[in-house]
Amino acid sequence: MSEIALLIGDSDTLARLRTAQRRYVLDLFNGVYDLEYVNNRLRIGLVHKRIGVEPKLYLSAVHTLKELIYAVINGSVQDVRQAERIRAAIDKLVLFDVTLVFDTYIRSLVSEIENAKDKAEKYAQSMESKVKERTQQLEELSQTDPLTGLLNVRHLQETATRILRAAQRRAEPVCVIYLDVDDFKLFNDTQGHRSGDEVLCAVAKAIKATTRAEDYCFRYGGDEFCIIMPNCREEQARDNFITRFNQQIKLSLNNISLSFGIIDTGPYEYEEANSLIHKADQRMYSYKRTSKQQQTMAAANDLVSENSTAEVHPITQSRSIDKAVE
Numbered sequence: 330m331s332e333i334a335l336l337i338g339d340s341d342t343l344a345r346l347r348t349a350q351r352r353y354v355l356d357l358f359n360g361v362y363d364l365e366y367v368n369n370r371l372r373i374g375l376v377h378k379r380i381g382v383e384p385k386l387y388l389s390a391v392h393t394l395k396e397l398i399y400a401v402i403n404g405s406v407q408d409v410r411q412a413e414r415i416r417a418a419i420d421k422l423v424l425f426d427v428t429l430v431f432d433t434y435i436r437s438l439v440s441e442i443e444n445a446k447d448k449a450e451k452y453a454q455s456m457e458s459k460v461k462e463r464t465q466q467l468e469e470l471s472q473t474d475p476l477t478g479l480l481n482v483r484h485l486q487e488t489a490t491r492i493l494r495a496a497q498r499r500a501e502p503v504c505v506i507y508l509d510v511d512d513f514k515l516f517n518d519t520q521g522h523r524s525g526d527e528v529l530c531a532v533a534k535a536i537k538a539t540t541r542a543e544d545y546c547f548r549y550g551g552d553e554f555c556i557i558m559p560n561c562r563e564e565q566a567r568d569n570f571i572t573r574f575n576q577q578i579k580l581s582l583n584n585i586s587l588s589f590g591i592i593d594t595g596p597y598e599y600e601e602a603n604s605l606i607h608k609a610d611q612r613m614y615s616y617k618r619t620s621k622q623q624q625t626m627a628a629a630n631d632l633v634s635e636n637s638t639a640e641v642h643p644i645t646q647s648r649s650i651d652k653a654v655e
Contacts, residue, residue, distance in 0.1 A: 353373075354394070356369065357422060357423075357426065362425075367429060370426055370429035370430055370433075371429055371430070371432070371433040372433070373387075373429075373430045373433070387427075387430060388427070391423055391426070391427060394423075395419065395420075395423055398419055399416060399419075402415050402416060402419075471483075472484050474547075474548040476526060476529060476530065476533075476548070477529055477530055477532075477533035477548050478533060478537075479533050479536065479537075479546045479547055479548045479554070480545060480546060480547045480548070481547065481548060482547055482548070482549050482550055482555075484547075485547050485549070485555060485606070486602055486603065488545050488547075488557065489505075489557055489602035489605065489606060490602045492545070492557055492559050493594070493595075493599055493600075493601075493602055493605075495559070496559060496560070496595055496596070496599070497595070497599055499560075500595070500596040500597075501559065501560040501595060501596055502560065502561060502562050502593050502594065502595040502596050503557065503558070503559055503560075503561070503593060503594055503595055503599075503605075504557075504558040504561040504562060504563055504565070504566045504591065504592070504593040505555065505556070505557055505558070505591070505592055505593070505594075505605050505606060505608075505609040506555070506556040506558065506566055506570065506571075506589060506590070506591050506609065507549070507553070507554070507555050507556075507589070507590040507591075507606070507609035507610045507612070507613045508553070508554050508555075508556075508587050508588060508589045508590070508613060509551075509552045509553040509554065509587065509588060509613065509617075510528060510529075510532065510552040510585060510586075510587055511585070511586045511587060511588055511617065511620075513525065513528070513551070513552035516528065516585070525552075528552075528582060528585055529548075529552060531578070531582050532552075532554065532578065532582075532587070533546075533548065533554070535574055535577040535578045536554060536556065536574065538577050539570055539573040539574045539577055540556060540558070540570065541558070543558075543559055543560075544556055544557065544558045544559070544561075545557040555606060555609070556570070558570070561593070562593050563591050563592065563593040566591050566593075567591060571589060571591075586620075588613050588614075588616050588617040588620060589612075589613060589616060590608075590609045590610060590611065590612030590613025590614070590615070590616055591609065591612065592605060592608045592609045592612055
């Protein structure tokens with residue numbers, strides 16, 4: 330007991346332990362083995378497991394108790410056969426107690442293992458979900474242009490091919506719009522790259538606002554953008570997208586113009602993805618050249634018009650009058 334007292338070190342705890350041991354022995358020989366008795370024994374195993382007392386210490390204590398009881402029996406019972414019957418009864422009683430205590434101890438241990446298993450499974454599921462979410466985020470980042478938030482050009486070919494194959498199965502047209510900002514390099518050089526980035530973001534925002542949910546919008550590179558529109562004809566793209574896009578872009582960019590190239594394919598014959606995108610690109614540059622030619626011609630016409638309607642110099646006018654008078 331001195332070793333236990335040294336191990337515990339707390340007098341109050343030691344006193345409670347002595348009281349519990351005394352009650353245990355009294356209950357053991359009380360002769361009333363009802364539900365309360367069973368619950369008390371079950372509680373012993375639970376407490377031992379909770380405070381971390383190993384089963385071998387409990388068995389050692391029980392063995393010591395049995396040895397003490399046997400010593401009392403051997404000293405007080407003269408009849409050998411009677412003493413054996415008493416020891417056999419004690420063995421059964423102690424075995425019953427030990428079974429109850431160990432049953433609770435093992436159940437508590439199994440419960441902890443199951444709880445730990447559940448926690449491990451939940452943690453694994455949480456980690457799996459986080460990894461899946463992170464993987465999806467990384468995939469989205471790998472597919473997204475960091476400046477504009479549109480899809481990047483790395484997945485344009487794959488996406489266009491997939492859309493065209495799906496359109497062929499459903500016999501639906503596919504439209505491609507290729508666009509860029511006019512004189513963007515000059516704007517970048519004069520206004521600065523930060524202003525240029527703001528223009529690109531404004532164009533991307535207008536594209537997002539005017540395209541459909543099923544459309545795929547890419548930043549092709551620099552100031553060039555590409556839009557793939559499933560189940561859409563060229564006329565529909567001009568009437569719906571271009572009109573609304575121009576209205577949207579004018580709200581944020583008044584001094585910027587864009588050039589468009591639009592082409593469709595299907596539903597009977599289909600272009601390859603590369604060919605379709607290339608043709609839309611060529612149409613965009615053709616539109617750009619035509620627009621610049623028209624601007625040049627308009628400027629020339631304005632200059633001619635200004636020269637033809639210019640006021641006559643006063644000296645020349647007076648000379649003309651003098652000649653008329655002569």
